[in-house]
Amino acid sequence: xxxxSMFGENIIxxxxxxxxxxxxxxxxxxxxFGTACCAIEYMASVGSHYDISRFGAEVVRFSPRQSDLIxxxxxxxxxxxxxxxxxxxxxxxxxxxxSMGACASSGGxxxxxxxxxxxxxxxxxxxxxxGCPPRPEAIIGAIxxxxxxxxxxxxxxxxxxxx
Amino acid sequence: MxxxxxxxxxxxxxKLDEKFKGAGLLFWEDNGLEFIYTPxxxxxxVVEYLKNEFKFNLLTDLFGADYLNYPVPxxxxxxxxxxxxxxxxxxxxxxxxxxxxxxxEPETDSLTSLYPGANWFExxxxxxxxxxxxxxxxxxRILMYEGFAGHPLRKDYDIKKRQPIIGPEN
Numbered sequence: 001x002x003x004x005s006m007f008g009e010n011i012i013x014x015x016x017x018x019x020x021x022x023x024x025x026x027x028x029x030x031x032x033f034g035t036a037c038c039a040i041e042y043m044a045s046v047g048s049h050y051d052i053s054r055f056g057a058e059v060v061r062f063s064p065r066q067s068d069l070i071x072x073x074x075x076x077x078x079x080x081x082x083x084x085x086x087x088x089x090x091x092x093x094x095x096x097x098x099s100m101g102a103c104a105s106s107g108g109x110x111x112x113x114x115x116x117x118x119x120x121x122x123x124x125x126x127x128x129x130x131g132c133p134p135r136p137e138a139i140i141g142a143i144x145x146x147x148x149x150x151x152x153x154x155x156x157x158x159x160x161x162x163x
Numbered sequence: 164m165x166x167x168x169x170x171x172x173x174x175x176x177x178k179l180d181e182k183f184k185g186a187g188l189l190f191w192e193d194n195g196l197e198f199i200y201t202p203x204x205x206x207x208x209v210v211e212y213l214k215n216e217f218k219f220n221l222l223t224d225l226f227g228a229d230y231l232n233y234p235v236p237x238x239x240x241x242x243x244x245x246x247x248x249x250x251x252x253x254x255x256x257x258x259x260x261x262x263x264x265x266x267x268e269p270e271t272d273s274l275t276s277l278y279p280g281a282n283w284f285e286x287x288x289x290x291x292x293x294x295x296x297x298x299x300x301x302x303x304r305i306l307m308y309e310g311f312a313g314h315p316l317r318k319d320y321d322i323k324k325r326q327p328i329i330g331p332e333n
Binding site: 079 | 315325326327329
């Protein structure tokens, strides 16, 4: 604090983690992987009434290479599973995954020959949203959970708990 | 209008009986819907005849059924059924044609030469029940992936059986 007063009004001091995490969490680029009614509910949360742009996550990209948050919204069949895995692999680090709704999280009531029983058998999931389909408030809640998770992240790889 | 329908109905029965004498066709009506039961051998010919003679120009639906362990068995202990629903835009009339097939190598003629729309329906029946269609232009799986073993809507396909392409068996 004493240091900042010497720099004048144009410069602030902070930690690099704080700065990077701040910019990451308020500029999430979500990619919707919508296969069922959950995707419609996700559209509602992007719309003006619920408006996830209040949390900086409104720039929806339909290319995995331009996004850092994939929202898997809907039933994933075994036929589609390799596609989802491929798209997840194409996303650049850092990346996060939201499993939206009962079907994506656990297969839901589709306990049959065709449906993947939870996408966490294929890709790692950060936040699960319960509901069939979940309300837009729940989606906003999940995005805030992702933000909290980003806040605990670190830029330096050796500091990271996972590595 | 009602009189017209009655007239066409009786005409169909009479003419089909005449044309396919001794084929063992069965007719009945249920809740205002009309059904024709035909052995697999005459399935294609009956549909062709109905299309040409009675202007059933629209194939509204085509699907299969498995009667394994069903309380009321099919004729001659057959197991599978293929049900075609025809509609006539000329007479405003619907009719169901049911044909039955044995457990071993169920096979019938494709309707694609009469109704091009039968293509994907028949692929689905082949995928789900394993009933083969002769003269079909492209008979391969439509819903399940390549390498899937068995036919999932058969009653003896284990409900717990999973065949994932990737990921664990779950």
